[in-house]
Amino acid sequence: MTSDSPAATAARPTDPSTTPAVRPAHLGLALLALAMGGFAIGTTEFMSMGLLPDIARGIGESVPTTGHVITAYAFGVVVGAPLLVSLGARLPRRGLAVALVLALGIGNAFTAIASTYGPVMLARFVAGLPHGAYFGVASLIAASMVPPQHRGRAISSVMLGLSVATVAGVPASTWFGQNLGWRSAYWVVLAIAVLAALMILAFVPATPGNPDATVRQELSALKRPQVVVAAVAGMVGFGGLFAMYTYIAKLVTDESGLAEAAVPLFLLAFGVGSVAGTWIAGRMADWDVERSIVLGFVATVVTLLLVLPLAGVPLALALISFAIGGLGSVVAINLQVRLMHEAGDAEMLGAALNHSALNVGNGLGAWFGSMVIAAGHGYRAPSLVGAGLALLGVLIFVIGTRVIRARERA
Helix, strand or coil: CCCCCHHHHHCCCCCCCCCCCCCCCCHHHHHHHHHHHHHHHHHHHHHHHHCHHHHHHHHCCCHHHHCHHHHHHHHHHHHHHHHHHHHHCCCCHHHHHHHHHHHHHHHHHHHHHCCCHHHHHHHHHHHHCCHHHHHHHHHHHHHHCCCHHHHHHHHHHHHHHHHHHHHHHHHHHHHHHHHHCHHHHHHHHHHHHHHHHHHHHHHCCCCCCCCCCCHHHHHHHHHCHHHHHHHHHHHHHHHHHHHHHCCHHHHHHHHCCCCHHHHHHHHHHHHHHHHHHHHHHHHHHHHCHHHHHHHHHHHHHHHHHCHHHHCCCHHHHHHHHHHHHHHHHHHHHHHHHHHHHHCCCCHHHHHHHHHHHHHHHHHHHHHHHHHHHHCCCCCCHHHHHHHHHHHHHHHHHHHHHHHHHHHHHC
């Protein structure tokens, strides 16, 4: 396997300049503004899992059935990322980022006012539409504000907002939802989205789109074999993480025997692991992107299998939650670097496609988890299904990559 560093992959070798294409007045504030959008996205994506029992009671459905709202959000991401990126490639990038983060807020407002299963499902689908497209455009804006050799770190800064959300946004919003009603958590996300939009307008410089971009040109990245392999591996393999994490609230209460009030602590453990994993992922990518993806998936398989004997031990479950959060970041960020590199001129679509792929995994994990729970196998069973998905993901990545390279050498 070859070594792909974030700097090398974020900036193509043909770049003639070693200076930023866009110079913000305050780089740190500009990156923070873009990360705040990721914070809003991470909060709404993950908090629904901790609030599933509350949402289920609120709309009068079972927890496994309510778990389909996770799938609805994920489906929105899958549809929205390639569609919105392709249609918006010519638009000024700062304006596009603002529009996308405000659209996320509107989707959460719709969720807060929805009263039954059908409207909640539709609202979560709408909320998911701007997710992947936002990370696509935000990654390109971040990369344009720094020299090529620092672009990997700039992109990681945007992704850090997603990880920090799992530490601060998700536990806090889950607490709001449990104590002030689950709808209050979605109003909180609306407020965060509006704040992010204002910060982007204030601190991110105007960034032009690509006037020559076409929908066909952007979607051409989907024909590249390495893009397809990485995306499919993410779709399948990341389902393993979500098969377990979607039902973390029930693992805490039904399997570990703790009160519902303890759930935010386990979400916090996942979030701290995610932040740590984000920091580690950049350094692993400097070492070797492909090996980092493989090691991340393999470690995920082992960790998910540990849920079966150890879910009844609160400390062990907390450590497993921490590990799953960290491994998820390692896999996700290295896949993002990989896809941006392999997408060629369609870098924005490559970045967005990563989030589509991971949210297919989100939906698959939640769906398969609900099936084994509904079949009466309990709340530990989804982790076994998840281990199988993660194993299949790494096999797709390793075998697919080797087959493509063998054909290229032939």
